[in-house]
Amino acid sequence: MRRHQLDIQLKTPEQIELMRAAGLVVARALRRMREAVAPGVSTADLDAIAESTIREAGAVPSFKGYHGFPASICSSVNQQVVHAIPSPQQVLREGDLVSIDCGAVLDGWHGDAAVTVPVGEVDPALLRMTAVAEDAMWAGIAAAARGAASGKGRLTDISHAVESAVRKGGRYGIVDGYGGHGIGTEMHQDPHVLNHGRPGKGPRLVPGLALAIEPMITMGSPRTVELADGWTVVTRDGSMAVHVEHSMALLDDGVWVLTAEDGGRGRLGELVTARQTSVDSPAV
Secondary structure, eight states: OEETTTTEEBOOHHHHHHHHHHHHHHHHHHHHHHHHOOTTOBHHHHHHHHHHHHHHTTOEESSTTGGGOOSSEEEEETTEEEOOOOOTTOBOOTTOEEEEEEEEEETTEEEEEEEEEEOSSOOHHHHHHHHHHHHHHHHHHHHHHHHHHHTOOBHHHHHHHHHHHHHHHOSOEEOSSOOEEEOSSSSSEEEEEOSSOOSSOSSBOOTTBEEEEOOEEESSOOOEEEOTTSSOEEETTOOOEEEOBEEEEEETTEEEETTSTTTTHHHHGGGBOGGGGGTOOOOO
16 A cells, blocks of 8 residues: 555555564664674674674665665764765774664565664763664654554654654754655655654654654754765764664554564553564564
8 A cells, every 4th residue: 555645655564564574683683783892893894793694584684785885784983974884994992982774674675773882981971962862763753653543643743752852852963864764665765754843744644654763963063964985974063973763663553663672662661562572583
């Protein structure tokens, strides 16, 4: 089924279960990379972990070859916001922040998620910014669940919830021009999900809608610039940046956070669908 105004792909519960399988592959890869992050580790090392984990699961890295992107993850360090290319020369140092964005496609369905990980001992202000971004992401997911449950939710309710959580957390820049997106049989689908805006606008939040929610915030200006490699996006003022993301889907009885190993239960409680317990298996 498709909503033709924006070509929004609505999924059946069975298709969402297939997306959950892809999401668990991504979750497993991100967990292994998080465990490997340490001073002296290169972003190419992390990329190798991601690719091996994804392929061991019978999936394919969805980033690799996407519009010519050469790797299985985006590994953005410090002032790099998104889309940085892993490199043996990009060696992590004590005090860095590394944002790891990972995607996998399994049986034709995509999963996409990102985490920001501290390297060793990190400035508490940077840890606080990371926590604010994570809280904002979960606030957006919760707003989607509540909006679908009420039958009155609109897409920008998510945007407004993300922005409100960031503003509540401190004086951070909310990166413009980049945001979340629909996800399913393609990694990027309609609709685009802004990380700021007034509520009550856009398509309705309905069962079958699957979205990637991904706040990107900075310690300074929200303005960015793309580097000459055609991929890496950095803060214009050189300030530190954070990027986090989960893929989620709305069902008749709640939300399913497809790339969270617990389906979102730990952060969202009863907002999470009961369906997730019937198909989840422990990640190894």
